[in-house]
Amino acid sequence: MSAPQAEAVAGDLAGLHFRPMGESDLGWVAAQDAQLYPFPWSEGNFADSISAGYACWVMLDGAERVGYGVLMMVIDEAHILNISVVAARQRGGLGCCLLGHFAELARESGARRLLLEVRPSNGPALALYARAGFQTIGRRKGYYPAVGGREDGLVMSLAL
Incomplete structure (x- = not known):
């Protein structure tokens, strides 16, 4: 995302903020x-x-929960295990903001790169990650459960 695009998104999403997930969020997060x-x-x-x-x-927009995620740190790498924006708020720049939050957390923790897996069938996520600068570095055969079998997972990496 270019600097002007990022500024426009940030202006539209000025009420966004983040807080650690707590026990009181678990039911909501699992339902989402x-x-x-x-x-x-x-x-x-x-x-x-x-x-x-x-x-x-x-991730909150004012008082409304609009996204969530899980990041695992391992020495000098960070691995996004789950990153999600609620269905009603997708395609409005929130995924980019949540991804940016995790990249900043990873940098602050000393990570040199950020990793994730994504289904090849998840076109919107692949587009988001490509815009953010992620590159595909591998494929995990049969990584995800899928209707009628298994689906590969693409391993993507972003240098921090």
Whole structure:
């Protein structure tokens, strides 16, 4: 995203802020995941991520929760395990803001690169990651459950 585009998005989303995910968010986050994905994370998956010390965040627009994600740090790498914007608010720049938040957290923690996996069938996510500068560096065969079998996961990386 170019600087003018980023400034325009930031101006439209001036009320955005982030806070750590808490126990009171778990039901909401799991419900959102169930609406967004055919094979969602459970409330327990999110609770386990908090317990493991992963960076679990909720994105808010004013008082409204509009996104969430989970970031795992491993030495000098950061790995986005889950990044999601609620269905009603997709395609409005929120994914870019949430991704930017995780990139900044990773940099602050000393990460040199940010990694994630994405389904090849997830065109909107692939476009978002490409605009952010991610590059595909590998493919994990049968990584994701899918209707009627498994789907590969593309491994993407962003140098920080």
